[in-house]
Amino acid sequence: MERLSGLDASFLYLESSAQLMHVCGVLLLDPSTVPGGYSFDRFRADLESRVRSIPAFRRKLRPVPLEIDHPVWVEDAEFDIDRHLHRFAVPSPGGDEELATLCAHMAGIPLDRSRPLWEMAVIEGLASGQVAVFTKMHHATVDGVSGANMISVLCSLEPDAPPLDVGADAAVSAHVPGDLELLGRGILSNVLKPWQLVRMVRPTTSLLARTIERAREGTAMAAPLTAPRTAFNGNITGRRAIAFADLSLDKIKEIKRAVDGGTVNDVVLAISGGALRRYLAARDDLPTSSLLASVPVSVHGKSSIEGGTNKVSTIFARLGTDIADPVVRLGQLAKANAHAKAHHNAIPADTLQEWAQFAAPRTFGLAVRMVAGLKLAEKGPVIHNLVISNVPGPPVPLYFLGARIDALYPLGPIFHGAGLNVTVMSSNGKMHVGLIGCRDALPEIADLAEEFKAELEALYAATVG
Incomplete structure (x- = not known):
């Protein structure tokens, strides 16, 4: 158990x-x-x-x-x-x-x-x-x-x-409690929570103070609740829309090498920003300020907490959708992401997992119903516009139950207030892009997928030639 x-x-x-x-x-x-x-x-x-x-x-x-x-x-x-x-x-x-x-x-x-x-x-x-x-x-x-x-x-x-x-997969106990x-285990766990909370308050307060100092110095990651609003930043429905795109991993790596200090992830975010700029501009929905993405970061290998499956943290990144020049966008993203990574590395890997221990089913369930019922995602500040995730993939061909994998498109969840998820996975020389959104907010998501291809070519031409 x-x-x-x-x-x-x-x-x-x-x-x-x-x-x-x-x-x-x-x-x-x-x-x-x-x-x-x-x-x-x-x-x-x-x-x-x-x-x-x-x-x-x-x-x-x-x-x-x-x-x-x-x-x-x-x-x-x-x-x-x-x-x-x-x-x-x-x-x-x-x-x-x-x-x-x-x-x-x-x-x-x-x-x-x-x-x-x-x-x-x-x-x-x-x-x-x-x-x-x-x-x-x-x-x-x-x-x-x-x-x-x-x-x-x-x-x-x-x-x-x-x-x-x-790696070894932990066995599941046949014992059904x-x-x-x-009930006894649950009561014991709740008895210990006040002490756990007290233990976490002091380091969290110190962490907030250092974040404020970074913000004053201009070296903090982008702040949530500062995102502009778009058509996909409201309440979502249960209907989904999906699209796929394939990008050349070699071209992405050539672009990275052509830009000092850049990373593959910087290039992916710059392409995402350019694609979203094209898509929103074509629909007269492009905000004057940059879209803000939540970028999950794995802390597997860094977390000291045993058990549990989700070991992630988050970086917030501005995508430069307010910048027309793809090279300038990439340069600014690379600089901002370097600050964001340094800021993130200063945060203990277990922080999100430790605070999540206090998650309560009734409280979370009530909050979700309130957000949906009162349409708070359409009225208040936008936390972030979308999620963009980069999942490492195999550099060699793989076979799934004997069948060669030609492509693997990952698709993450979407949320009230952020009705679009872009997840990419590299595999055998290609970068596979999976897009999923709320169908009622993104009925033309296939057009957005095409913009990823167009933006890669534009960025490649501008940096590599």
């Missing part, structure tokens, strides 16, 4: 029918590499054999009575692969638009909390001859790094090679 960390549990508490807290992905596979040939039945058998040996795929939630503490993970004694694996076919002509529409529909359906919090859908009928796999995992059980690791354990370096070893045991 493992209790969810406060940060893991907060994604459960923040969820509603509109604000869905799962992360998705779309894998495009080449079925011709599967030893013995591809068939859905063989895919199903191979997947079932593999996930039954991986505890993270078989654990489900067990709530604590009266919700006085975070839920715990227990093994699903009735695990059935057919509750998690589905089969679909895209309608004719089977192109990107049809695939994106089907994936967007599935992304708008919540996961069943009475089962392990993941699903996969095999999608056939693509005109390219490829097979797509749509994955959905709740954020309570994965973050960017751990989600990529869970997919990796189903992958290999050759079609007929054994799966990758990405009773209500009295959970």
Whole structure:
């Protein structure tokens, strides 16, 4: 029995029918590499054999009575692969638009909390001859790094090679605790919280003082609650829109080398800013001040807290959407991001996780209902415009249950007030961009995906030639 960390549990508490807290992905596979040939039945058998040996795929939630503490993970004694694996076919002509529409529909359906919090859908009928796999995992059980690791354990370096070893997966206890045991553990946990709170107040106060000093010196990261408003910065609905883009990783690296002090992530953010500028300007919705992005940062390997899946922090970054020149935008982003990283590195890696321990289901649930019901996201200050995440990917070809992965598009959650998520993953020489947004606010999200390609070419021409 493992209790969810406060940060893991907060994604459960923040969820509603509109604000869905799962992360998705779309894998495009080449079925011709599967030893013995591809068939859905063989895919199903191979997947079932593999996930039954991986505890993270078989654990489900067990709530604590009266919700006085975070839920715990227990093994699903009735695990059935057919509750998690589905089969679909895209309608004719089977192109990107049809695939994106089907994936967007599935992304708008919540996961069943009475089962392990993941699903996969095999999608056939693509005109390219490829097979797509749509994955959905709740954020309570994965973050960017751990989600990529869970997919990796189903992958290999050759079609007929054994799966990758990405580290031991903690076993899930077969013991299912009773209500009295959970209640006792929950009471003990709550008794200790006042002391934990006192212990955290002093370093947090010191941290705030140093942040104010950095702000005065001009070396602090961008501040939340200072973002301009756009069409996708209001209340969201449960309807989703999805689009994909493929960028040349070699061109991105050439741009990085051409700009002193820049990083690949700086280039990605600059391309994102330029793409958003193009998209919003074409719709007369471009603010005069820069859009503000929330950029998740992994603290895996830095956190001293044991247990829990989500080990992340956040950097806020201005995207330079108010700057027309792509080279000037990149230069300013690189400078600002250097300050933001230094500021972030001065913050203890465990800060967000420690404060999240005080997350309360009733309080979070009430807050979400208030934001939605009173439409506070449309009236108050905008915290941030969107989330942009860069997830490290494999530098070599990978095979998913024997099928070569041609592309992997990650898709993160969206929130009231920030109805767009852009997540990128590098893989075998390409940068795959997954965009997901509220369909009612971003009905033309495919146009935004095209702007990413156009902005890369413009930035490449301006820096490399």
